[in-house]
Amino acid sequence: MKTQNKKPLLIANWKMNPPSAKEALALAKKVDQGIKNISDVQVVLCPPFVYIPIFHAEKFNFLLGAQNCFWQKQGAFTGEISPAMLKNLGCSHVIIGHSERKNYLSETYEVIRQKVKASLDVGLIPVVCIGEKAQGSPNAKRELELQMQILLADISRTQSSKIVLVYEPEWAISSVKGVQAATPQDCEAAISFMKEVLARKWGEASAKGIHILYGGSVRKENIREFIEKGGADGALVGAASLNAQEFVSLVKESILG
Ligand code: 13P
Numbered sequence: 234m235k236t237q238n239k240k241p242l243l244i245a246n247w248k249m250n251p252p253s254a255k256e257a258l259a260l261a262k263k264v265d266q267g268i269k270n271i272s273d274v275q276v277v278l279c280p281p282f283v284y285i286p287i288f289h290a291e292k293f294n295f296l297l298g299a300q301n302c303f304w305q306k307q308g309a310f311t312g313e314i315s316p317a318m319l320k321n322l323g324c325s326h327v328i329i330g331h332s333e334r335k336n337y338l339s340e341t342y343e344v345i346r347q348k349v350k351a352s353l354d355v356g357l358i359p360v361v362c363i364g365e366k367a368q369g370s371p372n373a374k375r376e377l378e379l380q381m382q383i384l385l386a387d388i389s390r391t392q393s394s395k396i397v398l399v400y401e402p403e404w405a406i407s408s409v410k411g412v413q414a415a416t417p418q419d420c421e422a423a424i425s426f427m428k429e430v431l432a433r434k435w436g437e438a439s440a441k442g443i444h445i446l447y448g449g450s451v452r453k454e455n456i457r458e459f460i461e462k463g464g465a466d467g468a469l470v471g472a473a474s475l476n477a478q479e480f481v482s483l484v485k486e487s488i489l490g
Pocket residue numbers: 246331405406407408448449450451469470471472473
């Protein structure tokens with residue numbers, strides 16, 4: 234069983250929710266109130282882009298993140314948002330390569346690789362999503378390794394302490410009705426393997442310092458076992474982060490004691 238040697242990191246990915254700024258601010262304020270006395274966990278909220286300036290104007294107890302960015306610094310790229318824009322609006326983190334972007338927007342590994350580099354270049358922490366497509370795939374390890382090789386290709390050992398990885402098995406994301414989270418055993422196997430790949434790339438010591446989160450149907454009822462038994466240093470939370478009470482309970486549950 235795992236001892237908690239890193240401060241757990243809980244990242245709320247609100248995806249394309251909620252529909253109005255008023256609701257977004259109300260939800261953020263409730264989360265903020267709920268976590269204000271908690272210092273043993275780092276919480277990052279990633280709302281849709283349009284709410285970032287509103288949150289930036291508030292003094293919140295959580296860090297601010299975005300759900301995506303473009304890879305170029307500026308220019309004629311209609312509809313895109315640069316890493317520097319996010320940094321200038323107070324973001325510390327940016328989710329890169331979420332499976333929903335791969336699946337709905339055909340985002341490729343090559344594009345994700347460039348986004349990882351571009352975000353590091355401006356001092357944003359890329360939260361890089363890695364995971365196999367199908368449950369029980371015999372090629373799962375090969376898929377994970379290939380993704381890591383491509384997505385992390387431009388990152389030096391020194392920069393490795395500035396990234397967060399997420400083991401996000403696509404088959405475990407709650408947006409498909411009836412989907413189940415991975416088991417803590419699935420999670421442990423994948424995260425140990427990811428650590429091996431990182432150790433081969435940057436050495437054991439650097440690999441140990443990198444936060445690896447789990448993402449996929451995380452709830453207040455299962456977060457603890459992903460940390461205790463699954464080897465996760467925290468979680469990327471989708472649906473459960475849209476309910477302040479649920480999310481705050483989940484944050485509290487992530488503190489092993
Ligand atoms: P759920 O927590 O809703 O399964 O979403 C997981 C995810 O995609 C996190 O980014």
